[in-house]
Amino acid sequence: MIIVTPLGRATLSILNEMGAAAIFATRVVLAALRPPWFFSQVLRQLVRLGYASLPVIGLTAIFIGGALAVNIYTGGARFNAEQFVPNIVALGISRELGPVLAGLMLAGRVSGGIAAEIGTMRVTEQIDAMTTLSTDPFRFLAAPRLIAVTLCLPLLVLVSDIIGIMGGYLVSVNSLGFNGAIYLRNTLNFIRAEDVVIGLVKAGVFGFIIAIMGAYHGFRSSGGALGVGRAATYAVVSATVLILASNYVITSLWPL
């Protein structure tokens, strides 16, 4: 009993939280699907959350692509399979590392940012003010962020795929002794559309998670600066966990 009671309580509170988040997500999706739409807000968030994330995404991708090439080369050398570097870099980046790393980076940058911004608006009564001005904060604040991030993330992952493969290419050609033309030909011959598609599907799901977790914890925050800080932390942690979990689910359910 001594152990079971707190465990049960924790389980209940997690279930409770997941239920509340699911209801929140449903409400935001409904708000995003029905007019009035605030296109100017969507555009603003596309620039702030999407375009401005390009440097982070690009830097992450190029280093991971490079490190991946070195690792595959080292591992491949043990059974004379060094020539598979281009194939495995392309596969690993497009199916897994591109979307997951982009998702994790944006869980920090975007989900935390959304939670902090909306949380500050909550504790300074800006959200109440918006309601008294006959404007639905779900439509004005949450829906544009959801639309922007869910649309952006697949595009960012596409960029990340290209830069990541380029990172592998640069390392392979400059320090592992590969021929550039052959490396590129191998990459292009090997990679299939579905490898990229699964990555983009993941990216869309991660974008949804990032925006919803940011907005959910932001809207729920209370209690001044402390509450806003907590909202941002919760958003980052929950988005990270959900991204990794959903990544596994999508990977294992995807028809090969």
Add this chain to the structure above:
Amino acid sequence: MSGASLSLPLLRLADVHKELGGRAVLRGVDLEVAPGRSLVVIGGSGVGKSVTLKCALGLMRPDSGRIWVAGRDVTGLRGSQRQAVNAKFGMLFQGGALFDSLRIWENVAFRLLYAQKQRRASAREQAIETMRRVRLGPEHADKFPNELSGGMQKRVGLARAIISRPEILFFDEPTTGLDPITADAINDLIVEMVKELGCAAVSITHDMSSAVRIADEIAMLYEGRIIWRGPSAQVYTSGDARVDQFVHGRSQGPIAAIV
């Protein structure tokens, strides 16, 4: 005056209860405001004044009790119906609650831009005109809220609240945090705007000098209920020991000071 108070109340709260954080904050609040009248609710810090206002505005849902706006029961309204009711309201928040990512004129014109979907050029014109009425020059139009002083932010909040001619204006602690001179200027503006718009006003404050300046009527909230209400001139001679203690600011008396 007496004609106005006989007419149908514009806002009415009946037996409103609200529990928050396990504590019964409101325990049967009854209030009414007639068109064109200014009611001020006084009471100590944490007594539930802001919660009363939030219930009236539909920002919080009462646990029980009813709220009418212009004779219509609005207690459970949601979504677009609630938004239509809110179109009659203007609210000045305690901390200003200006949108800090928007320019001053966009703050003032928020309702026009986003609830009424007016064109930007015309909304901006109306915003600058409304800013002039609260004595804010057009040179501030393109600034952001954090570039203005506290008193100026209150003016922006007031301009935002009055831009589409509300029928009821709500003020949450309009003078708290301002120096006495700025506070007086805000009191003057409130009286002037209420007269000019001919709207009803509901203010909450613990600042007695502000209360008597802007009120036709004063009501005192204590332990979750309205314990006294009357014309503002009578607040110093109410004969109620609790009201006396509050309006004279004494720590000794029936109300225990919470330090």
